[in-house]
Structure formats: C-alpha cells, structure tokens
Amino acid sequence: QKEVEQDPGPLSVPEGAIVSLNCTYSNSAFQYFMWYRQYSRKGPELLMYTYSSGNKEDGRFTAQVDKSSKYISLFIRDSQPSDSATYLCAMITNAGKSTFGDGTTLTVKP
C-alpha cells in the first residue's frame, strides 16, 4: 500500500467552479503537508504549505489538513483556465524526505 494516495482524476471543470483535490496518507511520521502545482514540462511549484490540522487560506486557494483522519485537501475557488495543471500533494517527515501523491490533472474550461 502506498503511503500517500491521491484522488486520480483527471478533473475537468468550467471556469468559476470550485475544485476539490484530496489525498490520504498512512504514515503518522508526516508532519508537513504541501500542495504543488506542475505545468507541463516544468518542475513542481509550491502552492500551499501547512503543518497543523485546520485550514490555511491564500487567495483563491485553501488547504485543509485533518491529522486525525490522515486526510488533506486543496480547494480552489473561482477556478481559472490558468489553474489548469497537475496538482501534487506531498508529505514530509521531520528529516525532510518528501513523499508525493500521483498527481491530479485539472483542466478548467473557459
């Protein structure tokens, strides 16, 4: 069983929709939780970074962590065509080693 499972997608939504991306994990040693956005032929770009249960908001993006359920989510409000990309969740132990989900490809249609 993988340590990190990410909802596979792909997702296709109309512009302006709310998008929900989700990951679950099994390793209790994960302390830090990230969401990356990756455009085609580019490296992952950090979007959101959290380390405690609860919500963290940054503009149209909200990251949610529930450590008791080992579940994290990323919500995108008022989605734009420029949000079309692959979204990766990642979890990090205190030692700094990242474990990634498979990624979810999102397409936002104008």
Next chain:
Amino acid sequence: EAGVTQFPSHSVIEKGQTVTLRCDPISGHDNLYWYRRVMGKEIKFLLHFVKESKQDESGMPNNRFLAERTGGTYSTLKVQPAELEDSGVYFCASSQVTSGRGEQFFGPGTRLTVL
C-alpha cells in the same frame, strides 16, 4: 535570484550507455534532493545531500546510480549503465532548512529516455 537549474533538459541514450545529470541548487542552499518520476508513477525520493554529505540515500534504486556533490555546491547524478526502466524525469530540489519546515524549490527536471 536564479532558481534551481538542471542540465540537460532532455537526454536520449541507448541502453548500456552512461548519462550524467547535473543540478545547480539555489545559492546558499545546503540541502539538495534528487527525485525521479517514472511514467505513470508518482515522484519518488532518491537522495538528500546536506552540503557535500549524503544525509539519506534510501531511495537510490541500485548501484548503477551514483550521486555526488563535491564542494557542497552543484550535484551530479550518474547512471551507468543505463537500463530501459531508468527512463523518466529526474528532478532536483534545494532548500535552506534541513528539516521538513524548509520549502523545497524544484528545478525543471531532466527528461531521460533510454532506448
């Protein structure tokens, strides 16, 4: 400030040949990580340098892979001899802080194709 750079961006080699990938981290970042994404799979950790020392190389697939970071600046990842299953995108990342609290900045990756 320049980000993480990787060279080459794309390499096509034949099975049995040798390839060396290079990563230049962000200046001042002591931590350097190598990751790999094989087609259809998730990005997987290969190893972590702190300056010139290997902190964790638990993700290295086998002894055909050799990573070095002489002088604690840039790093190379050599695959010798390359096999078909080594094809994928190799990412390098760097961070200032060793613990998980440090944001890792990723390079654009090197796409390796082994024929």
